[in-house]
Amino acid sequence: MYVYDEFDRTFLQERVDEFRDQVRRRLSGELNEEEFKPLRLMNGVYLQLHAYMLRIAIPYGTLSADQMRALAHVARRYDRNYGHFTTRQNIQFNWIKLEELPDAMADLARAGLHGLQTSGNCIRNTTTDPWAAATPEEIEDPRLYAEIIRQWSTLHPEFTYLPRKFKIAITAAKHDRAAIRVHDIGLRLHQRDGETGFEVIVGGGLGRTPFVGKTIREFLPRHHLLSYLEAVLRTYNAGGRRDNIYKARIKIQVHEIGTEEFTRRVEEEWAQIKDGALTLDDAAIDAIRAHFKEPDFEALTDEPEVLVAAKADSAFARWFGNSVAPHKVPGHAIVTISLKPVGGPPGDATAEQMDAIADLADRFAYGEIRVAHEQNLTLPHVRQKDLPELWRALDKLGLATPNVGLISDIIACPGLDYCSLANARSIPLAQDLTKRFADHERAADIGRVHLNISGCINACGHHHVGHIGILGVEKKDEEFYQITLGGKANHKARLGELIGPAVPESEVVDVVERILDAYVELRQSPSETFIAAVQRLGIEPFKERAYAAR
Amino acid sequence: MPLVKHGKLVTDAFVTVADDETLPDAPALVSAERLLKEADALFARNQPVGVIWPNSKDVLDLAPFVDRLAVVALVFPKFRDGRAYTQARLLRERLGYKGELRAIGNVLRDQFLLMVRCGFDALDVAKEADAQAVEKELKTYSVFYQPTGDGRPTPLRARLAAARSV
Ligand code: HEM
Numbered sequence: 035m036y037v038y039d040e041f042d043r044t045f046l047q048e049r050v051d052e053f054r055d056q057v058r059r060r061l062s063g064e065l066n067e068e069e070f071k072p073l074r075l076m077n078g079v080y081l082q083l084h085a086y087m088l089r090i091a092i093p094y095g096t097l098s099a100d101q102m103r104a105l106a107h108v109a110r111r112y113d114r115n116y117g118h119f120t121t122r123q124n125i126q127f128n129w130i131k132l133e134e135l136p137d138a139m140a141d142l143a144r145a146g147l148h149g150l151q152t153s154g155n156c157i158r159n160t161t162t163d164p165w166a167a168a169t170p171e172e173i174e175d176p177r178l179y180a181e182i183i184r185q186w187s188t189l190h191p192e193f194t195y196l197p198r199k200f201k202i203a204i205t206a207a208k209h210d211r212a213a214i215r216v217h218d219i220g221l222r223l224h225q226r227d228g229e230t231g232f233e234v235i236v237g238g239g240l241g242r243t244p245f246v247g248k249t250i251r252e253f254l255p256r257h258h259l260l261s262y263l264e265a266v267l268r269t270y271n272a273g274g275r276r277d278n279i280y281k282a283r284i285k286i287q288v289h290e291i292g293t294e295e296f297t298r299r300v301e302e303e304w305a306q307i308k309d310g311a312l313t314l315d316d317a318a319i320d321a322i323r324a325h326f327k328e329p330d331f332e333a334l335t336d337e338p339e340v341l342v343a344a345k346a347d348s349a350f351a352r353w354f355g356n357s358v359a360p361h362k363v364p365g366h367a368i369v370t371i372s373l374k375p376v377g378g379p380p381g382d383a384t385a386e387q388m389d390a391i392a393d394l395a396d397r398f399a400y401g402e403i404r405v406a407h408e409q410n411l412t413l414p415h416v417r418q419k420d421l422p423e424l425w426r427a428l429d430k431l432g433l434a435t436p437n438v439g440l441i442s443d444i445i446a447c448p449g450l451d452y453c454s455l456a457n458a459r460s461i462p463l464a465q466d467l468t469k470r471f472a473d474h475e476r477a478a479d480i481g482r483v484h485l486n487i488s489g490c491i492n493a494c495g496h497h498h499v500g501h502i503g504i505l506g507v508e509k510k511d512e513e514f515y516q517i518t519l520g521g522k523a524n525h526k527a528r529l530g531e532l533i534g535p536a537v538p539e540s541e542v543v544d545v546v547e548r549i550l551d552a553y554v555e556l557r558q559s560p561s562e563t564f565i566a567a568v569q570r571l572g573i574e575p576f577k578e579r580a581y582a583a584r
Numbered sequence: 585m586p587l588v589k590h591g592k593l594v595t596d597a598f599v600t601v602a603d604d605e606t607l608p609d610a611p612a613l614v615s616a617e618r619l620l621k622e623a624d625a626l627f628a629r630n631q632p633v634g635v636i637w638p639n640s641k642d643v644l645d646l647a648p649f650v651d652r653l654a655v656v657a658l659v660f661p662k663f664r665d666g667r668a669y670t671q672a673r674l675l676r677e678r679l680g681y682k683g684e685l686r687a688i689g690n691v692l693r694d695q696f697l698l699m700v701r702c703g704f705d706a707l708d709v710a711k712e713a714d715a716q717a718v719e720k721e722l723k724t725y726s727v728f729y730q731p732t733g734d735g736r737p738t739p740l741r742a743r744l745a746a747a748r749s750v
C-alpha cells in the first residue's frame with residue numbers, strides 16, 4: 035500500500051481547511067449556488083435529486099482496512115448507514131448535509147481520504163487493475179505509475195479547468211481489467227528490449243458518443259510518462275472544443291482532427307518538454323516504489339489441506355470457483371467480494387459490512403482492500419488456508435453471493451433513484467434481474483456474462499461495453515430501455531450493437547431471459563461463452579428471439 | 585476592477601485602447617490584431633505597450649514581441665474556460681517572457697493560486713472582496729505536487745533531495 039507522508043498529510047489538511055472556508059462562505063450567503071458549484075464539485079460534492087452527494091476518491095481503488103473503517107464511520111455518522119461503490123473505483127454517499135460536509139471531510143482526511151479529482155473538469159482519479167500487485171500476469175505494479183500520475187495531476191494548476199472531465203486508466207497485465215480503451219487516456223505497461231514503457235491510447239470513452247481509444251504511441255519509455263501526459267493534456271486544453279459540452283471530450287477532438295494530426299501535435303509539444311522537469315529518473319520511480327509497502331507474505335504452499343477439504347462442500351466450491359483467482363505468491367489467492375446480492379442494489383455496502391470487511395482484511399488479507407470497476411470489492415492477498423473461514427464469515431455478512439462474473443453480477447449506475455440526469459431507473463431493474471437469475475445452477479450454466487445498465491446516455495453504468503447493455507431512454511409515464519449486445523471493455527474492447535426498438539420496463543427481464551435462452555440453444559458447446567457466441571453468430575438470431583413473443 | 589500585482593493592490597497605469605481609437609500618451613493595452621498590424625509604430629512610441637491576447641489564439645505567435653511587451657493580458661471569459669493557463673505557461677516557460685502577465689476576465693479568488701502557479705503575476709480581480717483575500721488565497725497551500733515554471737519543489741523532488749543530503 036502507498037503510505038502517505040508529511041507532504042501528503044499537510045496537503046490534505048490544507049484542502050479540508052480550504053473547503054471548510056468555502057462551505058462557510060456558501061452558508062453565509064457570500065457565495066451563491068452558482069459560484070459555489072465549481073468549488074464543491076472540485077471536492078466531489080454534487081447536488082443530486084434529493085440531497086448533496088459526496089464522492090470520495092479511492093486512488094487506483096486501493097484501500098487500507100483503516101480507510102475502509104473511515105468510510106464506514108462516514109456512512110454511519112453522516113449518511114444513512116450505507117455507501118455506494120462505483121464504476122470509477124470510488125465510493126459515493128447520497129445523503130450528507132452541507133453543514134456537516136467539512137467535518138466528514140476532516141474525518142476522512144485523517145485516514146488519508148478526500149473527494150479531490152472525483153468531479154469537475156480536471157484530471158480525475160486514475161484507475162487501474164484491482165488485481166494489481168497480486169496477479170501473476172503483470173510485469174510490474176501499475177499502481178506505482180498511477181500514484182505518480184496522482185501526484186502530478188492533483189490540483190494541477192494548468193489542467194484544473196479543462197474543457198471536460200478527464201479520465202486516465204492504466205494496466206500492467208495482458209488481461210485488461212481497467213477498461214483502458216474506453217478512457218480519455220489508457221496506458222498499458224509493457225516491455226520492449228528489456229525496457230519498461232507504455233502503450234498510449236487516447237480518445238476512448240462512452241457517453242453520448244462512444245469511442246474505442248486509438249493508440250497514438252506504441253511504446254513510451256517510462257521515464258517520459260509525465261511529460262508525455264502533459265503534452266497530451268496541453269494539446270487538449272488548448273485545442274479541445276468548449277462551445278458544446280457534448281463535444282468537449284478529447285475523443286471528439288481526436289475524431290475531428292484525426293488521430294494522425296492529433297498525434298503530430300502531441301509529439302511536437304512533447305519534443306519541447308520531454309527532457310524537462312517532468313522527467314522521471316530511476317531515483318524518482320524508486321522513491322515512489324518505496325512508499326508502496328508490499329505485504330510481508332508468509333511462506334506457504336498452494337492447495338493446503340484445509341482448502342482441499344473445504345472444496346468437498348459444494349457451496350464453498352461454487353464460491354471458490356468464481357470468486358477466487360490465482361496469486362503471484364504461492365499459498366495465496368485473490369478474492370472478489372460480490373456486492374451484488376440477489377435483490378440488492380449493485381455496489382452498496384452498509385457500515386456494518388464495511389467494518390466487517392476491514393476486520394476480515396486485517397485477519398486474512400494483510401489489511402488491504404480494492405474496489406473494482408465492476409462495483410465489487412477485492413481482497414488482493416488472502417492466504418489460501420484461510421479461504422474456508424473467510425468464506426464462512428463473508429456468507430454470514432451476506433457477502434458471499436457466488437455470482438462474480440455471472441449474469442447477476444450487474445453493473446448499474448444510480449439512475450432515477452438518485453441521479454438528476456436520469457431518464458429511467460437502473461437499480462430496480464438490476465434487482466429484478468438478479469431475482470430472475472437467482473438460481474446459481476442456472477447462472478453457472480449460462481456462464482460468464484457482463485450485463486451493464488445505465489439510466490441515461492451518459493453511460494455511467496458502461497452499458498456500451500456490456501456483453502448485454504441496457505440503456506434507459508425515455509421519461510414518459512413508462513420507462514423504456516434499449517438493449518445492445520456484444521460490447522466488451524477488456525483488451526479487445528468494442529461497443530455493443532443495438533438489437534432493435536426500446537422495450538418498456540415491464541418486459542426487459544423477459545427479453546434478457548430470451549436472449550440468454552437463445553444463447554444456451556445456439557452455443558457450440560458449454561465452453562463457448564455468451565460473448566463468443568454473439569461474435570460468431572452476430573446479433574440477428576438474438577434479435578429474433580428477443581422480440582419473438584411481442 | 586482592482587488590480588493585484590505580486591499580491592498587492594496597485595493602480596493600473598495602462599489604458600485599454602480600442603482598435604479605432606488613437607493612442608494616448610500613456611501606457612497602452614491594445615488588441616492582438618492591432619499589435620500584429622501596427623507593431624513597429626506601437627513600439628516606436630516612448631510608452632510601454634501591452635496586449636490583450638485572446639485565449640483562442642496561439643500564444644507562440646507572440647514570440648517576436650516578448651522582449652518588448654510590458655504587459656500580456658490573457659483572458660478568462662468564464663472562470664471555467666482554462667485555456668489561458670496553458671497560454672501562460674507557454675509564454676513564461678517556452679518563450680521566456682519576463683514582463684507583466686495579467687489575468688483578466690472572470691478572475692475569482694479560488695483560481696488565484698493556480699494562476700500564479702502558471703506564471704501570472706498580476707490579477708485583474710472581478711470582485712472587490714476577492715481582491716482583499718489575495719494574500720490569504722495564495723497561502724492556501726504550502727505543498728505542490730507537480731513542477732511548473734514557478735520553480736516550487738514537489739514532494740517527490742523534496743524527498744529525493746532530503747534523501748541525498750543525509
Ligand atoms: C450521480 C450523479 C452522476 C452524474 C450527475 C453523472 C454525470 C455524468 C455525465 C454527464 C457523464 C457523461 C460524460 C461524457 O460526456 O462522456 C457521465 C459518465 C460517466 N460517469 Fe457519471 N454521473 C453520475 C454518477 C456516476 C456514477 C454513480 C458512476 C459510477 C457508477 C459514474 C461514473 C461515470 C462513468 C464511468 C462514465 C462513463 C463515461 C465516460 O467517462 O467515458 N458516474 N457521468
Ligand code: SF4
Nearest residue numbers: 447453456489490494
Ligand atoms: S448514466 Fe445517467 S442516470 Fe446513470 S448515473 Fe450517469 S448520468 Fe445518472
